[in-house]
Amino acid sequence: MSDRGLAGTAIAVIGAGAVGCALAYRLSQAGARVTVIETAYPGAGTSGNSFAWLNAFGKEPRDYWRLNLRSIREHQDLQDELNGSWLVRSGAWHWADADGANYTPNLPATVRQLLAWGSRIDAYSPAEVKAIEPALAFGPDVSEVFLVHNEGWLQAALMIQALLTRAKEQYGAEVLRDEVIGLDGPNGVVDTVHLASGARLGVDMVVVAAGPRTADIATLVGSHIPLELSYGFFAVTAPAPTPLRRVAVGPRLIARPDGGGRVLLGSEEVLSLGRGASVTADSPEIVRLAAQAQNMMPDLAGVPVEAMRKGERVVPADGYPIVGWDTRLDGVYYAVTHSGITLSAALGNLVVEDLLSGGSDVLAQYRPSRFN
Ligand SMILES: Cc1cc2nc3c(=O)[nH]c(=O)nc-3n(C[C@H](O)[C@H](O)[C@H](O)COP(=O)(O)OP(=O)(O)OC[C@H]3O[C@@H](n4cnc5c(N)ncnc54)[C@H](O)[C@@H]3O)c2cc1C
Known part of the structure; x- marks a missing residue:
């Protein structure tokens, strides 16, 4: 230059x-x-x-x-600089079931590693989470839920x-x-x-x-x-009074608020469907996803999937x-x-x-x- x-x-x-x-x-x-x-x-x-x-x-x-x-910190700076409101830095919940299943493989080891590196992570019992994030429900085999503070999502x-x-x-x-x-x-x-x-x-x-x-x-x-390309789908629910505040990374499902009371839902299954895949709210994968979502967020009972989104993922x-x-x-x-x-x-x-x-x-x- x-x-x-x-x-x-x-x-x-x-x-x-x-x-x-x-x-x-x-x-x-x-x-x-x-x-x-x-x-x-x-x-x-x-x-x-x-x-x-x-x-x-x-x-x-x-x-x-x-x-x-x-970069997450710099997103805050960027939003402040532009006087915007697209960023939600409320942290994310992570938990596994008794089989250790979670969206992130080997959750306890990852949490240990992040704590050693200085991440701010707190562990809660399901009952304690209920008081903070009433939208979420947990199976009887879940004993510990981690709140990773420096996470969030944006529009x-x-x-x-x-x-x-x-x-x-x-x-x-x-x-x-x-x-x-x-x-x-x-x-x-x-x-x-x-x-x-x-x-x-x-x-x-x-x-x-x-x-x-x-x-x-x-x-x-x-x-x-x-670059390698792959494809992933999400389901978006209709607006509903579901009080989800944070990203929730559960055993088979990942969810976050999507504005206007909608919830954005993904599962390992639908997040890795191939290029030619075409799914609608009635497809078996999405019916399974909606059922899993209702177990995790009982307020979603009866709330239909309003739309599907398909993203093309690029991975170097x-x-x-x-x-x-x-x-x-x-x-x-x-x-x-x-x-x-x-x-x-x-x-x-x-x-x-x-x-x-x-x-x-x-x-x-x-x-x-x-x-x-
Ligand atoms: C299912 C899924 C889930 C994801 N989840 C997350 C997540 O939770 N967190 C996260 O950080 N990331 C996530 N990602 C990845 C993230 O979304 C992408 O890395 C990011 O959006 C890429 O942004 P980009 O600006 O590089 O590309 P893009 O948003 O794809 O923008 C590229 C633009 O280039 C334009 N373009 C292409 N060719 C031309 C041309 N010849 N002339 C002019 N314009 C052109 C296109 O129209 C497009 O608008 C996810 C991705 C997928 C698919």
Whole structure:
């Protein structure tokens, strides 16, 4: 970067999901001339169909756990800065049944590890939980329920809207609804973005934050970003007077409030259905899910599933974020990760630091070059 830092640098951000919008906001705030290019609408990708649980639970090794935790804190800063209300940092309940079944494998060992690393976790009896979170019911074989304090969830669409609005109104960013179909430039330096509309955009650099489509964009410049894709479904209940306040991670089910009295429900079974799967409220998997949900939250008895959501999950080949410059060409920078809702706030700050300082220490282990 020049002595002027990012001031005046023309940056195209491909993708208006949680990651692209956090980056666009922080880059434009740092002085860059940012153009966000989104083929559908902001939040239309994975971010709008995510469970959006903010967590560092079971995330190893310690550096990666720390990065997730840092990002949860930075989500609070981001919300305060933008004067928003999309974030709920009320913690999450975790418990297993007598067989040890939980959404997170080996719950007691994970809790021990997190406590050793300094997480704030309290153990409650089911009766004590009942007084704090009356929505939840537990089977007779549950003796201990953990409240992990530094967790929560957020409404991604509201965050995305606020990030883009502030980036546009205060820092002059532009948002184009178009599809990136080509990237090129002379002598191995990408300086032009080709759009499906026929328009061309001259840029100093491109940030690829296209979620599951990131590998396709890398292919446009002959590069390889190793990602695995999978699909997950959630059920959303009709609005009901269910007093669930926190994320609940039980033996076979994960649930959280979804606004307006709705509850978002996922089970291991429906969260890992394949690409071609199509489920409706009447599908056997969803009927089973609804029955499990009623055992966990008796107030849901008789409350119908109102809608299904399907999300396309992207997981880098080794499970960790891929953030940094293309290894073959100049001008192309990638930001793709699983847990992108949790990590988006920190990535916005870290990418700016990376570009300004010539290399963020935190991001050093997440470079695309590790796959060379
Ligand atoms: C079922 C499920 C549950 C999840 N649960 C959690 C969770 O609890 N907590 C958590 O932190 N994470 C969770 N995740 C992961 C998280 O949702 C994603 O990591 C995050 O949403 C990715 O955000 P993103 O901005 O990188 O991508 P996206 O939100 O997918 O955004 C990419 C955007 O790029 C656009 N685009 C693509 N190609 C082009 C192109 N050629 N030109 C222009 N625009 C383009 C797309 O339209 C899209 O809007 C979950 C994911 C799934 C599928």
